[in-house]
Amino acid sequence: MTSAPFEYQKPESVAEASRLLSRYGGNAKLLAGGHSLIPLMKLRLASPDALIDLSGVSELKGIKSTGDGLSIGSMTTYHELESSADVKKAAPLLADAASQVADSQVRNFGTIGGAVSHSDPAADVPPVVLALDGVMVTGTQRSGREIPAERFFRDFLTTALRPNEVLTRISIPKLPANTGTAYVKMANKASHYALVGVAAVITLGSNGVCERARVAITGAGPYTSRAKRTERILVGKELAPNVIRNASKRAGAELDGMFNEDVHASAEYREAMIQVYAERAITAAVAAAG
Ligand SMILES: Cc1cc2nc3c(=O)[nH]c(=O)nc-3n(C[C@H](O)[C@H](O)[C@H](O)COP(=O)(O)OP(=O)(O)OC[C@H]3O[C@@H](n4cnc5c(N)ncnc54)[C@H](O)[C@@H]3O)c2cc1C
Structure with a gap:
């Protein structure tokens, strides 16, 4: 099956992505790895007027090791998680769960941001982010906020993200000793x-x-x-x-x-x-x- 027609946008910043979300009034979808969204569109279970491709937003990329833990850009792929020395050291649980997702094709495209934003009931990374007391960091045109994982996952395919919000990073706190x-x-x-x-x-x-x-x-x-x-x-x-x-x-x-x-x-x-x-x-x- 093929998807319904849609417009394609490729912003270069979080603010621009959020502005586009507002412009389409809830009828646009952010595109990360596309491995959940595109199948839904092909089945016509989702028919957004526009796709807002996040691949050109550099601020969503990269894994940073902070003194307090990890700050992981939402566009980080499963493959990057499972092969990152920083993730293996500070949050081996996350590296391990990422390595158990699907196959290498999916792991090369699928992102941590897409996984938690989609909130699939059978996904591997959401329970790990929840068990690690992760915090979702969001951005809009004007500001951003931090949402603890415990308040983020709300229901079937439903999170606490607002319609104009982009998930920018996921903070994973350092694990206590022992x-x-x-x-x-x-x-x-x-x-x-x-x-x-x-x-x-x-x-x-x-x-x-x-x-x-x-x-x-x-x-x-x-x-x-x-x-x-x-x-x-x-x-x-x-x-x-x-x-x-x-x-x-x-x-x-x-x-x-x-x-x-x-x-x-x-x-x-x-x-x-x-x-x-x-x-x-x-x-x-x-x-x-x-
Ligand atoms: C064959 C196959 C097997 C799979 N097997 C598994 C498996 O074993 N385990 C598993 O956990 N998953 C599995 N998946 C799902 C896969 O992990 C998806 O890639 C993932 O769930 C979604 O990530 P994505 O980057 O592809 O997001 P996309 O499909 O691009 O987006 C998913 C949703 O999240 C939203 N979104 C994306 N990024 C952001 C952001 N930064 N801010 C706000 N909203 C955002 C999108 O608008 C969309 O609604 C499988 C998928 C396929 C096709």
Whole structure:
């Protein structure tokens, strides 16, 4: 199938991209890697009047290592994430999750900005940004704002971005000492999207007790979300296998029974598997922290 006709714009700054978004009054789409947007347009599930190509906006590119962590331009590709020495050192979880996305063709085009802005319920990078307490930095013609990941992902394909806002960078704070991380997923055999996936970030105290836990899930519900009941069970305890198993049983609790169901997996199967993958992710993160 082919897309409906559209105009093409190629701004050179965030301000110009935002001005174009305003000009088309909500009927334009920003184009990053195009690996989610173009298929939707070909299926005519999206028919924007214009595409605003971000590839000429240099301020959206590059990975900067700051004293406090990483600042990652929204147009950074998965391939750049998985091969960056700075990302591997400061946020190995992000490099690892990026390396698990699809295949090299998709990883060479798909961007971190496109991934989080699209908020696909089965995407790999959103739960990782959520578990790492990432912050989305946006820009418009006049100003910008910072949106913590926890307030960014709102619903199925829906984020806190306003119609004229461009996601410019994603800040990933430095991990506390004695922190281990892991991302594991049950991948769809064809696309590699997560049928279920879990990102875990676990910080242990010097006595081996869990001081801080972040567990974020993908694939199971309408959008990525934290498994806060699981996190609460973990904090303050020594993470023996039975404690991790009990906590993992609550990994889908916040979804209130609203598990995704499609030709690939039933709701019941996703409910069961999110517990199994939570246990695996937390166990691996604890081992890495130790
Ligand atoms: C065959 C195939 C397999 C895939 N498998 C996986 C997989 O295993 N795991 C996975 O996680 N993903 C997978 N994907 C999706 C892929 O990762 C997409 O590239 C990604 O989700 C979107 O990134 P993009 O840069 O291509 O964004 P685009 O498709 O260009 O844009 C997506 C959306 O985000 C908006 N947007 C983009 N950039 C910005 C910005 N800076 N500010 C505001 N809005 C913005 C766009 O307007 C659009 O609405 C797959 C895709 C394909 C085609």
